[in-house]
Amino acid sequence: MMIDDETLIAFLDGELDEAEMERIAVAIDADPALTDRLERLQLSDQAVRETYQPIAEEAVPDHLIAAVRQADRDTAPDSETVLPFQRPTGDRPSRPAWQAYGAIAASLVIGVLIGSRFGLTEPAPLHFEGDRLLAGGVLATALDRQAAGAVGEGDTHVQLSFATDAGGYCRAFQQGGTAGLACREDGRWVVELTAPVPAGSNGPIRTASTALPTILLEAVDARIAGETLDAEAEAAAIENGWSGDPD
Amino acid sequence: MGKRSARLENEMIEYLPRMRRFARSLSRDAADADDLVQLTVERALTRLDQWQDGTRLDSWMYRIMKNAWIDETRRRQRQGRHLAPPEAGESVGAEDPDFDKRIRAMSVERAMATLPDDQRIAVGLVLVEGLSYKEASNVLDVPMGTLTSRLARGRKALEAQLNPDSVEAGHDD
Known part of the structure; x- marks a missing residue:
């Protein structure tokens, strides 16, 4: 039986219908020359x-x-309206080695000292309560009130907001060289993860449009239900105190 | 219409290993291949509004890469530049300690480089990337018969070059 190369190759690729596959298999069995061609x-x-x-x-x-x-x-679309996130003023290292929570806390405190109405009495932006790391102070304020894409007090920038499969909310934030993920639990923001932002494809000036660390985006992806909140849904969530919880 | 999201970015990143593999089946030069991947990603992201949500992102990326590759080969041909320098020392799997494998990989690369673009692309999508004929003809926007014909001609030419003692070999090395 003559079998052309196209058919023989489709057979190899399993792309023929069942009857045709069967027919070719039988033909190959019966024809050593065909077997040889197939093997080559x-x-x-x-x-x-x-x-x-x-x-x-x-x-x-x-x-x-x-x-x-x-x-x-x-x-x-909002990348042009985003303000420089950290200006290279020289009075702070532009890319500190953020290794510990202490570092981000210190940086957030600097933000408080620069722009705050509350001065040193402002609660710490990060603190432990039991075994959980909670957002407080300017960080909690930003997570509560700030729209994603805007730069607020203390240079804290919220990158995105989303709902979780469990029905709660989480927000990814960034402050200088550190990004984090905070999720709403019992009326508070539990900081589940912080990670250094990848060193600068944006040059010396870090903008709010800096890419988030992979590990953080993976964490977002693991928790997210559907898409990130659009501006309208986010505004509604801000209005409702992130769960309808009147806190 | 597609839109930006962390999930979409992650999906794209998930496909990068395969995009790199496909790019390498098109271009022998490893740096050129990664440039092609980068170009593909950039074009995909700026044209996200052209991607229909719910259709396969990987197929769409393969198509963008195929078009980018054809644009690039035409551009270089106009400039009289060769795409894959024959003396290129780098080879797929060059770090492989197995010498025979390395030699074979070099033969494969050389053989792939002799195929016309349309055959090489068909071989890359089906044989290297494992797409079904239907998926591949979708990516290329050609009828199934066109795909199977390109694929068969490409595979036969590869076979003839890779098994030089073949009675069917059109030409020997």
């Missing part, structure tokens, strides 16, 4: 697959991941 094709197919497969197993270069995060932020 299989051999070269396998060589091609094995040549390229390792590429998909390599670590993806950082700059390609950054291209997804970064280009996306750059084309966000």
Whole structure:
């Protein structure tokens, strides 16, 4: 039986209907020349697959991941209205080594001292209560009231807001070189994660449109129900105190 | 209409290993291949409004990459530049300690580079990326028959080059 190469290759790819697959299988069994052709094709197919497969197993270069995060932020409709997030004034290191909660707390306190009406009496922006890290002070105020995309008191910037599968709310925030994820629980903001923001594809001036760390976006993705809140839904959530909880 | 979200970004990042693999099946040069991936990501993000939510993001990205590759090959041809320098030392799996594998990978790359673009793209999508014929013909926006014909011609040419003792080989090295 004559079987053309297109059919033979479609057979190899499992792209024929059941009856046709069966017919070709029988023909191959009965014809050594056909078996030989099939084996040769299989051999070269396998060589091609094995040549390229390792590429998909390599670590993806950082700059390609950054291209997804970064280009996306750059084309966000509000990116032009976002204020510089941290000006290179020289009186603070532009990229401190944020290693501990103490560092972010200190930085937030600087924000309080610069722009606050409350001075030193303002509660700490981060504090432990039992085994949970809670937002307080300017951070809690920003999480309570600030729309995503705006820069508020203490340079705290809320990047995005979303509802969780459990019916609660979480918000991703950024302050200088540190980003974090806070989720609403019992009328308070529990800070579930903080992570350093990837070093600057934006140059020396950090803007609010800086890409969020991968680990944080993964955490968002693990919790999010549907899409991020749009401006309207977010405004409603702010109005309702993030759960309808009158706190 | 597609829109930006953390989930979409993550999905895109999830596809990057495959996009890199496909790019490498198109371009022998590793740096060119990653440039192609970057271009694809940038175009995808600026044209997100053209992506229909609910359709496959990976298929759409493959299509963008295919178009970007064809644009790039035409541009270079106009400039009289070669795409894959034949003396290029880098090879897929060059870090592999297995010498035979390395030699074979180099043969595969060389053979792929001899295919016309349309055949190489069809082989890349189906054989390397594992797309079904239907998915691949969607990506390329060509009838199924066109895809299977390109695929068959490409696969036969590869077979002839990779099994040089083949009785069907049109030409030997």
